[in-house]
Amino acid sequence: MVPLVLPSRVEAGTNGESFMGSGGDGFSGIDPENLAKTISSLNKDQEKLRSSATWIKSSFEKYGVETQPLTEILSIAGWAEKELPMLRRRHHLSIAEDQKYGHGYKGMVQIKESMVGSVKKSQNDGKKLGEQFKEKLDNGDDVTPEMFADLRSNKADADYLKSFYNELGSQRFLMLSNEMGDRFNDQYKEHPEQREKDRKIIAETFGTFTKVAFEGKSPKAKQQEWNKWFDRSALDENFGFRPDQLTPFLKGGSQDKDFLVAFGDRVFQKGKQGDTNELQFFGGGLGEGEWGKDNYAQLFDAISHNAEASGEFVDHNYDFVQKSFYHTGPWQVDEPKERGKAFFAAVNAGTVTLKGKNPVLAQKNTARILFDNYQHHNGKDTRKLHPIDGTQALYASIVTAYWKDLEHGVTSPTGNSLWGSDVKAKGEAKYAKATEWSLQDYLKGQDNGRSGLEASEGMWRALVEESARDPEAAGTISAFFQTYEKTMLADSYATRESEKDAGAFNSMKRGMMQEFYQETFKKVTGDLETDIDKWVTDTNNARAKVIGTIGDVAMATTGGAGLAGAKGAVIGAAYGLGQDVVTGWAEQMVKVDENDAPKGLKEAFKGVKENTADFSWQTDYQNNAGAAREYDRIKPVTIETTDEEKHRTTTKEYTGDIKEYAKGDGNFLDKKGDIKDVSDMTAAERTAYGKWLRDPAVVAAVWPEFSRGRNARDYPGQDS
Structure with a gap:
């Protein structure tokens, strides 16, 4: 297990501790993310330990029971509490540190040990710089290069930055943004590269500030605090929060999840906004540099870099997300193009990337997309209204990320009772409430004992059909089906069961997936x-x-x-x-x-x-024969023929030896001894190849897997 903190106080030992540095100033190796989790856990545990031990000790004393062990437990809780400030300081020094620790410890950074004990100094220095920024802004003066340099030199000290931004305040922070983005600003007019350099250090340090501004609070409380922070930025009752002045400071920074969620909700939920029209300037920027770019694209892009924030954004603002997939949305989310690119990146992060950190929310968001796509794709009045460009790529990403769940929906023997199997689209017979999303029905249909999303074959079919309308998405999905086919064939011929039909269901699965693919792509090209x-x-x-x-x-x-x-x-x-x-x-x-x-x-x-893969019976048979040869499943067979008229029986052995067929002008093997692609064969080679495929030994090896797979292609969509 990788340690969260590698202190420089001791030499290398059994706990993975290490020492490095020069001039007597050692460095600690810290994993910021894991240390934050440890601090949170330690804080909760010591509070619970102290509370429980105090109550038990008081009860024991009341009845004269020995309390010495409890006193020792309380001392342990006290020790843990005293260690928290030091751990928080180390964490604050590691958040924005980009100096890697190395030594094989991925994700760990170095901090200067000499700074661990300088919390008060850092806080005071940060406050002083904040006061200097405020004075310049209030007097209408430019912030000097030296002041930006001070901020830059302390960018890795979160305690310094917290004091700086708390002193500056949200109102003056957005005033700073307004000044920096002004195209007539004499400080930057002739030096746009300096504007970007200064903007970048604000983005980096403000991102760090978002991670410590309200640390220790619950996610809900943090988001509430950020909304208050937005409110305090208003200059007066006529000009409220200006989100368009905040988005230029997002690129280049790494923001806290709850800040991003609060910001996204503020922009897309009218109820979260103040009394003024906060979005009146939100959209295409009017300034220079980042201030001249699309604000929505900037916000979506920042959210997309945090999978957990993306997941909550999609969940909180799902109606907006769903409407944006179509040309009937509130506005064209794909105009300009960078807005659409960032939007789909955020939705992809909230459905696909999020699986690694919060699979429950990722699956819920994906299920909603599956459900609404089914409604739209099959609805009487909507089936001809296809989503905007980019949606198909998102759907293809979902298909590939949830491949095992798609396979489960298509091939499960209980697939007719999976969630979504009773869902109808508006316009279908007896649709009633079956056209409405129900979180309760979704949760009821999920098996907590199975890792993944449980959804019916119909849900997945509609998603694949819509996705495959885009050639690149079709190519991606086709590649997955072809890889699946190859893998299943290899598994079949590499496995030997004690009973000939023991592996029949895997053959059935292969056939059902073939049929699912064939029918969906036939529907797409037909449409x-x-x-x-x-x-x-x-x-x-x-x-x-x-x-x-x-x-x-x-x-x-x-x-x-x-x-x-x-x-x-x-x-x-x-x-x-x-x-x-x-x-x-x-x-x-x-x-x-x-x-x-x-x-x-x-x-x-x-x-x-x-981009449509070929799963014709001929290709399927050829693939089976190739797999049987690769896994040495072709064995000699004997064919006995009786001539009743001549009363004579003849016996002939067939070996399936490919070299007996692949020779001369009919040699269909390449230099490596592999079978050539049929499209590359000459007529003579193709004829010889066909003869080998009909060799009884080859047929005997191929037929069980081939026939079971082909028979199973009748299963999908059948009621009995």
Whole structure:
């Protein structure tokens, strides 16, 4: 186990302690995250120990029972309490320290031991610098380079920074932001690189401040304190909290989870905001540097770097998140592009990355996305309204991260009773309340004894179908299914059961996953083709109607998407001709076909088709034969044939020896002895390969796994 603190006071020993340094100033190796957890645990434990021991000691004394052991326990609690300030100081010195400890201890940093005992000095010095910043801002003067240098030299001392920012206060902090972002600021107008340098040190040190500002409080209490901090930033009753002045200080810093959650909720929950319109300037920045960038993108980006904050943001603001997936959202979250990129990064962190730290919340957020995607994907009035670009990539990320859960939903023998199996979409028969999200139903449907998200095959099918509309997402998902197929085949041929059907269910799983993949991708490509056909029909009908009723042929035809340049030129030449002469001819000239369909739609269809894996029976059989050969499962068989008329029996042995077939012009093996890809074989090689595949020894080795897998492809979606 890696120690939380490696003190420099003693030489290397059995507890993993070490000594390093020079000039008599040793360094401690500290894991900041684990030390914070230890301090919290120690504080709670010593308080509980003191309270319990005091009560028991008092009771014992009342009845004359010996209390010496309890006195010793109380002394231990007292010792622990006295150690806490020193531990907190070490933690505060380690939070923003970037000097790595090394020596094989990943995540540990070095701190200067000489600074451990200087808490009071650090606090006083930080307060003094805060007073200097305040004076400059109040007098309308520029903060000097020397003052920024002082802040920079103390950036690793959290006690210094806490005193500095507490003295500065939120109101003047945002005043500082306003001054630094002003494009007419003489201090930075000719030196934009200095603006960024100063902004970065504020971002770094403020991030550290967020981690110690309200330490020791519960998450709920910390978020409440941050909202009070936001409130105190108001200049007067007309100008409340300005979140657009805070976001430029996020990039480059590492903020506390509860600060990010409180900030995100403040922006996206009207009830958390003050009486003024706090978002009136929030959006595209009007200043220079970071102050000229999109505020939403800055906020989403900061949240996305903290998986726990992302998870709570998605949970607290789920309605906004869900609406933002579609063009009917409150505003286009993907405009500008950097906003969409940061938004999806935050949602991905709150559903996928979060699994490592808080799987319960990650799974809940993912379940809500599964549920609402099912509703939208299958709803009578919404199934043709697809989400914005970027959503498909998010869904693909979820599919890959929750792969075992998808497999469970598709192949479980109890899959028809998993959560979501009774969910309906609006427009489906007898949907009633089955279209409404129910946290109670979701929790009831989860097995705490199984690690992962329990969701029905239908939920996963809808997500894969929506995701695979994007070619890159389709390629990612296809690669996973192909890898799964290869792994399952390898496991089957590498395993030998004592009874021939003992491994049948794994064969069934392989077949069911094949069928799930085939059907979902068939649906996707079919829908894309239908979209192209519908676009062609609708466009032609609309144009014919316009041409038939409006005499201005050029105006009626040149505005439509997909009109080829040559056609446009011809129509342009016909401008001014009489309506009766040109209408019928124009209708034919401006007709579109699938080649004129919107570029994005055609590219999506082509891309998905190209990224669709082949699970035809031929490919499946070939893969089985390859696996059987690799794992030496092809054994000689004897075929006995009886000729009743001649009363003669002949016996022939088949070995399945690939070298008997792969020779001469028909050698379908490469230089390494591996079977070539069929698409790379010559006609002679393909013929020889086909003969080997039909060798009875090969068939005997392949047939059990192949047939069971193919039979299982009938299972998904069957009620009986």
